[in-house]
Amino acid sequence: xxxxxxxxxxxxxxxxxxxxxxxxxxxxxxxxxxxxxxxxxxxxxxxxxxxxxxxxxxxxxxxxxxxxxxxxxxxxxxxxxxxxxxxxxxxxxxxxxxxxxxxxxxxxxxxxxxxxxxxxxxxxxxxxxxxxxxxxxxxxxxxxxxxxxxxxxxxxxxxxxxxxxxxxxxxx
Numbered sequence: 555x556x557x558x559x560x561x562x563x564x565x566x567x568x569x570x571x572x573x574x575x576x577x578x579x580x581x582x583x584x585x586x587x588x589x590x591x592x593x594x595x596x597x598x599x600x601x602x603x604x605x606x607x608x609x610x611x612x613x614x615x616x617x618x619x620x621x622x623x624x625x626x627x628x629x630x631x632x633x634x635x636x637x638x639x640x641x642x643x644x645x646x647x648x649x650x651x652x653x654x655x656x657x658x659x660x661x662x663x664x665x666x667x668x669x670x671x672x673x674x675x676x677x678x679x680x681x682x683x684x685x686x687x688x689x690x691x692x693x694x695x696x697x698x699x700x701x702x703x704x705x706x707x708x709x710x711x712x713x714x715x716x717x718x719x720x721x722x723x724x725x726x
């Protein structure tokens with residue numbers, strides 16, 4: 555089984571959106587309000603592709619996952635109920651990560667996060683952040699297994715459902 559990560563291309567958008575629809579349905583089944591408001595959407599991924607920050611996980615030449623690796627400051631991380639371990643160094647943020655329903659249960663999210671960390675490292679970054687909803691237990695497990703530490707709560711919007719658990723990983 556050949557597995558690798560590459561920058562997403564415009565022609566990947568239909569596969570990306572199918573994966574996002576599957577992820578939205580799984581979150582809904584799990585009782586999480588995350589991703590139930592129409593986002594992420596095709597416009598967001600089109601912009602991510604244009605800015606060369608959208609990546610796909612490819613398994614046997616099929617798009618099996620999608621994620622965004624942002625290397626600019628995340629506005630919603632400015633205020634945190636808690637504290638970042640390293641609040642001054644530049645960081646990368648993994649957003650909008652999802653694995654196709656066909657490939658779930660194969661530890662591919664961990665592989666994908668590892669390759670995104672390697673990409674960030676190549677870009678000179680040593681600090682990484684990620685967030686997820688309190689009810690998204692699956693993602694919390696993946697995040698912890700990837701070596702991230704819980705740092706507090708951030709808000710992606712000012713509502714109760716806008717609260718997110720924030721995590722950080724600091725590399726040498």
